[in-house]
Amino acid sequence: MGRKSKRGGGVKTGPPVKGEEKETDVPPTLSKSAKREVTELVTQLLEICSKPPASGAKELEDYPEIHGLVEKIRKIQSSVNSPPQNREELFPAFLEWLHKNGVDTSAVEIASFPGFGYGLKTTKDIKEADLLLKIPRKLMLTVDSAKMSVLGELISEDKILQVMPNVTLAMHLLIEFKVADSFWKPYLAILPHTYNTPLYLTPEELQHLKGSPTLGNSITQYRSIARQYAYFYRLLQKHPAAAKLPIKDNFTFDDYRWAVSTVMTRQNLIPGKDGEKQTFGLIPLWDMCNHSNGIYTSDFDIENDCSLCYAQQDCSAGDQLFMFYGPRSNGEFFVHNGFVYAENDHDRLSLKLGISKGDPLFEAKSELLAKLNLSASRSYFLHCGDYPVDGELLAFLRVFCMDEDTLRAEEKKENHENLMELETPLSQDNEEKVWNFLETRAALLLKSYPSTVQEDEIQLMQTDLPTTLQMMLKLRIGEKRILQQTASFTSQRKHMMKERSGQINS
Numbered sequence: 001m002g003r004k005s006k007r008g009g010g011v012k013t014g015p016p017v018k019g020e021e022k023e024t025d026v027p028p029t030l031s032k033s034a035k036r037e038v039t040e041l042v043t044q045l046l047e048i049c050s051k052p053p054a055s056g057a058k059e060l061e062d063y064p065e066i067h068g069l070v071e072k073i074r075k076i077q078s079s080v081n082s083p084p085q086n087r088e089e090l091f092p093a094f095l096e097w098l099h100k101n102g103v104d105t106s107a108v109e110i111a112s113f114p115g116f117g118y119g120l121k122t123t124k125d126i127k128e129a130d131l132l133l134k135i136p137r138k139l140m141l142t143v144d145s146a147k148m149s150v151l152g153e154l155i156s157e158d159k160i161l162q163v164m165p166n167v168t169l170a171m172h173l174l175i176e177f178k179v180a181d182s183f184w185k186p187y188l189a190i191l192p193h194t195y196n197t198p199l200y201l202t203p204e205e206l207q208h209l210k211g212s213p214t215l216g217n218s219i220t221q222y223r224s225i226a227r228q229y230a231y232f233y234r235l236l237q238k239h240p241a242a243a244k245l246p247i248k249d250n251f252t253f254d255d256y257r258w259a260v261s262t263v264m265t266r267q268n269l270i271p272g273k274d275g276e277k278q279t280f281g282l283i284p285l286w287d288m289c290n291h292s293n294g295i296y297t298s299d300f301d302i303e304n305d306c307s308l309c310y311a312q313q314d315c316s317a318g319d320q321l322f323m324f325y326g327p328r329s330n331g332e333f334f335v336h337n338g339f340v341y342a343e344n345d346h347d348r349l350s351l352k353l354g355i356s357k358g359d360p361l362f363e364a365k366s367e368l369l370a371k372l373n374l375s376a377s378r379s380y381f382l383h384c385g386d387y388p389v390d391g392e393l394l395a396f397l398r399v400f401c402m403d404e405d406t407l408r409a410e411e412k413k414e415n416h417e418n419l420m421e422l423e424t425p426l427s428q429d430n431e432e433k434v435w436n437f438l439e440t441r442a443a444l445l446l447k448s449y450p451s452t453v454q455e456d457e458i459q460l461m462q463t464d465l466p467t468t469l470q471m472m473l474k475l476r477i478g479e480k481r482i483l484q485q486t487a488s489f490t491s492q493r494k495h496m497m498k499e500r501s502g503q504i505n506s
């Protein structure tokens with residue numbers, strides 16, 4: 001992405017107001033026969049992607065077919081993609097735009113940081129909790145600004161745009177990108193032109209995630225974006241409210257995955273204009289900050305209608321500034337943010353667990369779990385660090401392993417918080433079943449990866465590995481360490497139980 005405007009397009013002084021005429025680039029378009037071919041492929045794509053999503057191994061089965069169709073579409077559309085621009089050359093114009101719109105950037109500079117892309121560095125020594133940036137709402141691309149834009153009419157007619165704010169934001173971004181005199185042009189021009197999200201990976205590359213639950217999540221994301229693309233391609237062709245949109249005749253898959261990836265990797269929750277409901281927005285400059293462990297240091301000043309960014313910690317002039325994106329696992333960072341963070345304090349591995357409907361105690365167990373706001377079938381988590389098992393997983397496993405007598409005795413209690421506490425086991429027998437089950441599950445999951453942690457670590461030491469392969473190796477290593485940690489935790493617990501019951505002498 002990062003297309004050059006064929007016209008100069010002066011910088012505007014404010015976001016568009018509804019009904020305002022838009023100047024658009026004259027976009028390159030496909031020949032009639034190429035368009036026909038794309039339309040046919042899009043129909044096939046929509047058909048496959050609209051089948052109820054298969055689960056388990058089947059979910060992987062139709063992915064090559066979906067990917068193949070998308071690649072055919074991309075090949076035909078490649079003639080209308082233009083080469084990316086150099087982001088760095090466009091930073092001065094971006095900063096000028098920020099200054100013109102009242103942003104004080106004196107505390108920060110945009111700089112390149114190997115392994116992070118670009119980021120923010122401090123220009124002076126700062127103290128934890130110092131205010132670093134104040135970005136007014138009028139500079140943000142938001143669901144509200146989308147409604148006020150040329151896309152507004154289509155939003156009011158289309159259900160998907162009404163219920164999926166991130167999709168609305170992606171379409172808004174893409175449209176503004178094609179508008180030569182967009183108010184946001186200096187910001188749009190400095191956005192990355194490519195990403196490391198799963199939308200940019202081939203089925204062969206994704207094979208490096210074999211055994212990892214992140215493989216299925218990556219494919220689910222690809223499938224859902226392919227379906228959205230096909231849906232919007234047809235909507236843009238057919239809907240009268242799309243007639244004026246600058247993407248009507250040149251809406252490519254590459255454009256859509258770029259817009260979706262931009263939104264996924266940079267969006268933030270902000271209060272809506274009414275000050276009540278939260279909405280999604282892209283916040284210029286603020287979104288140049290990379291992630292590290294820490295705490296949330298952003299706020300929104302409702303009175304002055306601007307977002308505020310505070311320093312996470314003391315920094316010396318020239319240090320990189322970081323922001324905490326949230327307690328996400330590396331699998332989530334990989335799928336939604338296009339990076340993996342080896343030092344992630346919040347890394348965790350999802351574990352799909354369910355009580356069998358064939359269990360004669362299924363109903364009673366489900367009811368008991370519901371009292372703890374837990375479900376009889378869902379993803380639970382194993383965490384990195386010394387305590388991989390949290391209260392929710394522990395309670396699920398204790399209920400899952402209950403025999404009828406233990407279940408009936410538990411039902412008589414007023415509250416069941418004890419089920420979530422490590423040091424309040426129900427019985428020796430129940431606890432033994434819990435740890436045996438988890439030990440076996442962790443061992444099985446470890447076996448499903450084709451390589452060991454040591455082999456991954458050796459591979460990761462190789463120089464010149466593609467960034468995406470490095471990411472997948474780091475992800476696999478983190479997941480396997482969690483499973484190893486789980487295995488040693490379960491054997492510790494079993495040992496402790498035996499000690500306590502006097503089966504072994506301490």
Ligand SMILES: C[S@@+](CC[C@H](N)C(=O)[O-])C[C@H]1O[C@@H](n2cnc3c(N)ncnc32)[C@H](O)[C@@H]1O
Pocket residue numbers: 115116117118119191192265266287288289290291292337338339340341
């Ligand atoms: C909000 S943007 C931050 C600015 C971005 N680095 C840029 O060049 O525009 C988020 C993106 O930055 C990168 N990133 C953020 N934190 C990172 C980290 N801890 N390690 C590696 N990449 C990171 C990822 O590419 C992510 O998708």
